[in-house]
Amino acid sequence: MTAQPVGQPSRYDVPEDWSLPDPAAVMGPGHVAVVLRVEKSVAEYFDTAAGDLLGFGATLLLRSGPSDAGWELTLPNGIDPALHRAPLGSETAVPDELAALVSGIARGGALLTSATVRSERATHRWTDETGAVIVEITDETLHASASTPGAAQLNSWRELTVEPGPAGRPKLVRRLVKALTAGGATPASIESRATRVLGGPSPQPPRKAKSGKKSPVDAVDAIAFLAAQDAALIAEDVRLRTGHEDVHTVRVATRRARSTLKIFAGLFDPATATGFSGELAWYAALLGEVRDRQVQRDRFATALAELPDELVLGPIAATIEQHLLGEQLRAAATLREAMAGDRYHELLRTSSEFVRHPPLAPSTRRRAGARVTSSSVERAGRKARRRLDLALDTGDDELLHEARKATKRARYAAELGAGQSGRHRAAVKAFKELQEILGEYQDSAVAAALLRQLGAATHADPTQNGFTFGILHEQEARRAAHARAAAERWRRHH
Structure with a gap:
């Protein structure tokens, strides 16, 4: 020593x-x-x-x-x-x-x-x-x-x-x-x-099983991945309660957990997994209401700072900030109230129980040593590509949003298998790139909708001027077009 x-x-x-x-x-x-x-x-x-x-x-x-x-x-x-x-x-x-x-x-x-x-x-x-x-x-x-x-x-x-x-x-x-x-x-x-x-700390998350163990390798991988998300839920809970405002990490943890439950649905008892996923979705929605406003506030602050002074007419910065900050504070209050409630604590108990005593499906318990991680990753990737193709063919914004969610699931599935193959690591990189592209498109669509709403209200307020709202709206339209073109280029190479 x-x-x-x-x-x-x-x-x-x-x-x-x-x-x-x-x-x-x-x-x-x-x-x-x-x-x-x-x-x-x-x-x-x-x-x-x-x-x-x-x-x-x-x-x-x-x-x-x-x-x-x-x-x-x-x-x-x-x-x-x-x-x-x-x-x-x-x-x-x-x-x-x-x-x-x-x-x-x-x-x-x-x-x-x-x-x-x-x-x-x-x-x-x-x-x-x-x-x-x-x-x-x-x-x-x-x-x-x-x-x-x-x-x-x-x-x-x-x-x-x-x-x-x-x-x-x-x-x-x-x-x-x-x-x-x-x-x-x-x-x-x-x-x-x-x-x-x-004595020592609580039991560690499950490790990858060796050959001959009763738990199938893919189930142990999935449970270990869920254990990492459970740890993130608790760590970020403490940070939120001690004054941190960034909810991004815990929101990602809920998404990763839900994606794992969906992609590897056959491994777990359907009723238990569905109930757990639904509660994660409830929590993720509360986090999303806060996170979306944080993202938009940063986005508009940057966009206005980059405009020449002569193009910024009226109190547009204060108008946008006041609107978004007010919504963010209300969403944060709702989140804090939920985190003090029984439903939230029950979600955390369910998460712990799911990791400590996984509700494996009978077929999973019988399939000792089975390995389906690769096929699950590939299946998630094919689904993301199909949804992207449909969205690009139709030009439907809602379908692009669905393609983005499928892309996230494909990325998280590849993350789970990244330690097993270089192909999975390459998939993580590729789907992360597509996720960022589609995320930019989604952020532009949300920003444009808000600009239309606030810009349309300027006629009733003599202190406001709709000119700069129009410039920002046009910028968001160009960003959305660039993101769509980037998605098309991505698809041609993947």
């Missing part, structure tokens, strides 16, 4: 009968240790009965002690802000604001006490002959008990936290670390105390 980096706090496990070395013996005469404080505290960890918070890498605890009493929620790295606090308040009920932040992680489940950790902590400060602080060492003995059935019962352990001070030159700190490890200290390998008390 390698030593921990110098210059930042480091944690070490030590035996319970271990003693701190003499600073003068380690660093030379004049170096002394002072005990700053000795404290006792109790931390109660909260989680669902299924350990959903632990599996996600989040910890929720109630700490009581002389200096740090209160509620504390720690989220995984990459989700900002990563740490949330709430005052002591009730000692039995999780504060509403923290309960709301983890309700998606908990999938609507009740939060119960999962472990209690009692701590006896002494903080030592090592200084040089001038009194400058070299390090602070926190020596902590912990006694833990787990409440969750089946949890690891680790009764007690002792750990050190070493934090360099202003005078903590790397050479001195390395000398201290060497003395600690020579005396039996080992770098702590477990980051979360909750993990240490309760």
